[in-house]
Structure formats: structure tokens, C-alpha cells
Amino acid sequence: MAKALIVYATRTGESEKIADLIAEGLRLSGVDATVMNVNAVKSEADLTGYDAIALGSATYHGNMLQKMKQLLFMAEKAGLEGRVGAAFGAFGWSGEAPDRIFDTMKNIFKMKMVNGPLRLKSSALGGGIKMAQDYGKEIAEKIGA
Numbered sequence: 001m002a003k004a005l006i007v008y009a010t011r012t013g014e015s016e017k018i019a020d021l022i023a024e025g026l027r028l029s030g031v032d033a034t035v036m037n038v039n040a041v042k043s044e045a046d047l048t049g050y051d052a053i054a055l056g057s058a059t060y061h062g063n064m065l066q067k068m069k070q071l072l073f074m075a076e077k078a079g080l081e082g083r084v085g086a087a088f089g090a091f092g093w094s095g096e097a098p099d100r101i102f103d104t105m106k107n108i109f110k111m112k113m114v115n116g117p118l119r120l121k122s123s124a125l126g127g128g129i130k131m132a133q134d135y136g137k138e139i140a141e142k143i144g145a
């Protein structure tokens with residue numbers, strides 16, 4: 001069974017909800033999905049052994065949360081080249097974080113990225129349930145699951 005890891009950074013829980021929905025989409029496609037808070041990732045070893053990794057952060061002051069920045073430096077050493085990658089996050093109006101994470105995974109980690117990042121507005125999260133589940137399915141398709 002293919003395995004996927006979803007790591008999220010959140011302040012008020014919205015990005016965690018998105019992470020859980022992406023995991024649901026992956027599981028519906030037969031992928032073993034693990035969801036982790038960024039605070040629980042202790043070393044690059046925690047990021048190895050997965051066919052796909054999705055990283056997410058909410059946007060604050062035009063940026064990703066500090067813990068996700070630290071995780072990206074850690075992930076640089078995790079040997080993720082060629083693994084399937086995806087990025088997501090809740091936002092209010094500008095939503096830069098998912099784009100920055102996506103670009104780092106593509107250009108620095110050289111991961112096999114899905115079409116684009118998933119950005120969901122906090123006020124519209126209800127309507128985003130299907131979008132987030134579908135994003136999980138898209139990740140599963142990219143793995144070939």
C-alpha cells in the first residue's frame with residue numbers, strides 16, 4: 001500500500017482541517033495517509049519512507065508560519081527527490097504560504113509535484129471540503145495508487 005505524509009502548521013486549526021480532508025481523499029483512493037502537526041516532526045528521518053508528502057501552512061503577514069520554514073530546511077536533507085509533492089494552507093486574502101512551500105518542494109527538493117497548491121479561504125472552508133478531498137485524490141493519482 002502506498003504511503004503519504006501530510007504535515008501542517010496552524011495557529012487556529014483551519015490548516016489542520018484541510019490536512020485531515022486531504023488525508024480522507026488519499027484514504028478513499030487506497031493510500032495509507034498519516035497526518036502530523038509540524039511540531040511533532042523532530043528530524044528528517046520522520047519525513048522518509050513515504051511515496052508522497054504534502055506540506056501545509058496558513059499565511060500570516062504574507063508568509064508561512066516559522067515552524068514550517070524550519071521544516072523546509074530540515075526536509076532539504078531528507079532525500080525527497082522524485083517523491084510526489086503537494087502544498088496547501090488556509091488563508092484570508094492573499095495566501096502566499098502554499099505557493100512558497102510548493103515552489104520550494106519543486107525547485108529545491110526536486111519533488112514530482114501535483115498541478116498546483118491548494119489554498120482554501122477560512123470563511124469558505126465548508127465549501128472547500130470536496131476541494132480538499134479531491135486534492136488528496138489528485139496526490140494519490142500522481143503516486144499511481
Ligand SMILES: Cc1cc2nc3c(=O)[nH]c(=O)nc-3n(C[C@H](O)[C@H](O)[C@H](O)COP(=O)(O)O)c2cc1C
Nearest residue numbers: 010011012013014015058061062092093094095122
Ligand atoms: C494577524 C493575522 C495576519 C494574517 N495575515 C494574513 C496574510 O498576510 N494573508 C492572508 O491571506 N491571510 C492572513 N491572515 C488570515 C489567516 O491566514 C487565516 O485566518 C487562516 O484561516 C488561518 O489559518 P490557521 O487556522 O491554519 O492558522 C492573517 C490572520 C491574522 C490573525
